[in-house]
Structures are given as structure tokens and as C-alpha cells.
Amino acid sequence: MKDHEFAELRAAIDAEIDALPDTPSGIKMGFRLAGQFLVRELLTTEEVDMILWKWEMRAYRGRYVYPDPMMGDYEYIVGKPNA
Numbered sequence: 001m002k003d004h005e006f007a008e009l010r011a012a013i014d015a016e017i018d019a020l021p022d023t024p025s026g027i028k029m030g031f032r033l034a035g036q037f038l039v040r041e042l043l044t045t046e047e048v049d050m051i052l053w054k055w056e057m058r059a060y061r062g063r064y065v066y067p068d069p070m071m072g073d074y075e076y077i078v079g080k081p082n083a
Helices: 003-018 031-039
Strands: 027-029 044-049 054-060 063-067 076-078
Touching (some): 027 031
16 A cells, blocks of 8 residues: 555544544444554553453553454544433
8 A cells, every 4th residue: 555545544544533532432344444553553452351351452542453354444433422
């Protein structure tokens, strides 16, 4: 993916995140897009602590990233909580 193409997708994702500033949500995205975020070192590692388990997840701007093999390579959805 070219830098300018990635910049456009990232700007769109950032705009959706900014529209939901105090709302918890995750980001579901295609594997290749998630890979681009990982290669560009934009993902952080967050520890998830459930009652009996702890595991690590990747996050972008504090929102968990869920790579989804059913999505197109560069598709994404910024999840919104149910109303």
C-alpha cells in the first residue's frame, strides 16, 4: 500500500474515532490494513484483564483492533456501542 493511500485511510479512521471521543469502541479491519498499522508501528499492546485470564491485544489510539478475515483487505469499521 502506498503511503498516500494509507494516509487517507488512517485519516478516515481518525475522523471516526474523533467523532466518538468518550465512547468505547473497537476497530475491525481487514488483515492487510491491520498489517499496515502494525508495520508502521502505530499499534500499541494493551493488556486485557478478565477475572481469570489476562491476554494482550493490539490497539490504535486506545481502541482494540480486531483483524477480520471476512472483511476486504483494506476495509474497516469503527465500532459504535448499541444505542
